[in-house]
Amino acid sequence: MTAVKAGAVPFAGAGMFEAFHGQAGVDGMLDRSVSDPRIAGIFAATDMVRLRRTLKEQFCYLLNGPCAYTGRSMRDAHADIGLQPADMGALVEHLxxxxxxxxxxxxxxxxxxxxxxxxxxxxxxx
Ligand code: HEM
Structure with missing residues (x-):
């Protein structure tokens, strides 16, 4: 069930989580995103404390770290935001x-x- 909500099955083994030193870049990605005029507005009404927590859970879970994902499915979480391809490009840049x-x-x-x-x-x- 977690894998369905988290959007993918985790990697196998400990290598991926270790290669990230347990820090999956969520804070760096979000800090850059909220100060990027191309996409900052998308996060204006977002509870960033929750988003940081659930994104960290998701990334840690996918990297096969010791975390469970407690957030919504990717479809549900983004259903009302109306994201465009360019928004995805900007977020990936920041990641x-x-x-x-x-x-x-x-x-x-x-x-x-x-x-x-x-x-x-x-x-x-x-
Ligand atoms: C593969 C790409 C993406 C992944 C894996 C991802 C992951 C997530 C996760 C885990 C949540 C939290 C769900 C929850 O707490 O229930 C979330 C919410 C959110 N994401 Fe994404 N996201 C992606 C792409 C994007 C992009 C491109 C943007 C905008 C540039 C974005 C903006 C948001 C916002 C604004 C929310 C909060 C929605 C709300 O407040 O209800 N996401 N995303």
Whole structure:
């Protein structure tokens, strides 16, 4: 059930979580997103305390870390936001910058982005 809500089945083994040093870049990604004029407005009405918590849970869970995801499904969470392809592009840019900053190896970044990519169809609705 968690895998359905979290949008994907976690990686196997401990390697991915370790490669992220237990810090999946959520704060860096969100800090950049809320100060990016292209997408900041999308987060204006959002409870950022909750979003930071549930996103960290999701990323930790997908990396096969010791976390359960307690948030909504990707479809439900994004249903009313009307996200466009360019919004997704901007968020991915910020995630990449955050992972760079944390020293996550390039191939590990790409494996993680590939895990998130199929969620696009539930997230981007316009
Ligand atoms: C694969 C890409 C994405 C993933 C994995 C993802 C993940 C999540 C998660 C885990 C939540 C929290 C759900 C909850 O707490 O119940 C959430 C909510 C949210 N996401 Fe995303 N997201 C993605 C793409 C995006 C993009 C591109 C944007 C905007 C640029 C965005 C904006 C938001 C906002 C504003 C909320 C809060 C909605 C609310 O307040 O009800 N997300 N997302």
């Amino acid at each position: 990449q910058a955050a992972m760079d900053e944390e020293g996550v190896p390039f191939h590990t970044q790409n494996r993680f982005l590939a895990k998130l990519a199929p969620m696009r169809r539930d997230v981007v609705t316009r």
